[in-house]
Amino acid sequence: MSTGASAGWPLWEVFVRGKRGLNHVHVGSLHAADADMALHHARDLYTRRNEGVSIWVVPSAEITASSPDEKDAFFAPSGDKVYRHPTFYAIPDDIPHI
Amino acid sequence: MAHEDENAYESLAVAAGGEERWAFGTGFGDPLAGVDTAVPGGVDAKALARECLALGDDALILSQRLALWVSNAHELEDEVALANIALDLLGQARLLLTRAAQADPGLRPPDAPAHIPDEDALAYWRDVAQFTNVRLAELDDGRDFAKCVARLFVLTTWRLAAMTRLADSPDPVLAAIAVKAVKELSYHREYAAGWVIRLGDGTEFSHERMHDALAWAWSGHDELFAISDQAVRDEVSRVVTQVREAATLLGRDKECAAQSVAGRDGEHADDLVTLLADMQSVARANPEATW
Numbered sequence: 001m002s003t004g005a006s007a008g009w010p011l012w013e014v015f016v017r018g019k020r021g022l023n024h025v026h027v028g029s030l031h032a033a034d035a036d037m038a039l040h041h042a043r044d045l046y047t048r049r050n051e052g053v054s055i056w057v058v059p060s061a062e063i064t065a066s067s068p069d070e071k072d073a074f075f076a077p078s079g080d081k082v083y084r085h086p087t088f089y090a091i092p093d094d095i096p097h098i
Numbered sequence: 099m100a101h102e103d104e105n106a107y108e109s110l111a112v113a114a115g116g117e118e119r120w121a122f123g124t125g126f127g128d129p130l131a132g133v134d135t136a137v138p139g140g141v142d143a144k145a146l147a148r149e150c151l152a153l154g155d156d157a158l159i160l161s162q163r164l165a166l167w168v169s170n171a172h173e174l175e176d177e178v179a180l181a182n183i184a185l186d187l188l189g190q191a192r193l194l195l196t197r198a199a200q201a202d203p204g205l206r207p208p209d210a211p212a213h214i215p216d217e218d219a220l221a222y223w224r225d226v227a228q229f230t231n232v233r234l235a236e237l238d239d240g241r242d243f244a245k246c247v248a249r250l251f252v253l254t255t256w257r258l259a260a261m262t263r264l265a266d267s268p269d270p271v272l273a274a275i276a277v278k279a280v281k282e283l284s285y286h287r288e289y290a291a292g293w294v295i296r297l298g299d300g301t302e303f304s305h306e307r308m309h310d311a312l313a314w315a316w317s318g319h320d321e322l323f324a325i326s327d328q329a330v331r332d333e334v335s336r337v338v339t340q341v342r343e344a345a346t347l348l349g350r351d352k353e354c355a356a357q358s359v360a361g362r363d364g365e366h367a368d369d370l371v372t373l374l375a376d377m378q379s380v381a382r383a384n385p386e387a388t389w
Contacts, residue, residue, distance in 0.1 A: 009173070030175055031173065031174075031175060032175065033296075036292070037292075037296075040288075040292065041175040041176075041178075041179065043285075044175065044178050044179040044182050045175060045178055048178075048182055
């Protein structure tokens with residue numbers, strides 16, 4: 001395969017919602033010239049085995065990610081604060097997805 | 099729910115019914131489930147067989163042409179797209195060739211070993227003159243991507259129009275195959291039309307390339323129209339004009355020489371000889387092989 005064009009096509013992140021899934025989950029990334037092509041490519045690359053019913057594509061450049069260097073500052077402080085979990089009341093049986 | 103989200107594919111597989119081998123797909127259906135395969139009374143079995151054979155050969159040969167793009171396309175994403183389309187068409191070819199042999203067992207080539215299923219016997223043991231695909235399907239595109247998508251656009255536009263009407267076929271098997279094919283072809287046409295427009299309405303260079311490619315593909319459309327009724331011809335003309343307009347490729351067409359129904363009658367270009375030699379070599383050399 002030639003590699004000429006790929007340098008020019010931006011990267012996109014792909015999110016797919018499964019048949020009875022409640023939310024879109026990140027499944028991977030791909031190259032495409034624009035959003036429409038990205039959707040088509042996502043359909044061909046990530047739902048060809050009947051996995052999904054809905055696709056989102058997001059330009060990778062538009063995603064702001066937390067830095068691994070800041071992992072402790074960001075996440076460690078919440079690790080020992082059990083009182084932040086609302087465990088003191090009963091959840092009725094017929095309330096799913098909490 | 100939260101723990102399922104830790105692995106995206108696990109989550110998808112669970113959502114689709116808990117089958118863990120997501121990589122092999124989930125929730126597939128059999129397009130012929132519950133369909134009676136006996137040829138109904140009042141249907142001309144030989145004519146039905148010819149129709150299935152022609153549609154099956156178009157799909158088989160175009161599928162083989164598209165498969166030649168695998169590992170040769172400009173971009174991995176488009177390579178997978180072309181391979182997906184090729185596989186869809188191969189699936190249609192399998193069902194149609196099987197139906198052709200059911201309707202007319204005389205179609206089965208006598209040279210084919212007895213243990214080979216009908217679909218394989220028809221695909222691998224017929225010679226060039228027995229193939230009834232249109233020539234447009236067999237022509238070598240020389241790995242010109244513009245030609246690849248132009249041919250795909252013309253053929254799938256016609257095939258979608260034809261299959262849409264065959265969904266009402268008096269033969270329940272052909273009708274079920276057509277219902278499945280319509281969904282697949284709608285996507286194939288969208289993919290191909292998208293590229294015709296993108297390249298036609300692109301740079302000066304891509305416009306010229308797409309123009310030449312569409313002229314090349316369109317010169318083969320007479321063969322398709324020769325066996326179509328007026329409604330199919332009208333739909334194809336309307337869709338092609340609409341896409342040409344969006345692709346800024348209107349009004350630049352050269353007159354093309356009228357063609358006969360050559361391919362349907364078994365008259366083929368040398369391109370098909372080469373293609374079949376490649377496609378049939380393994381099956382003929384190793385009739386006992388299974389895959």
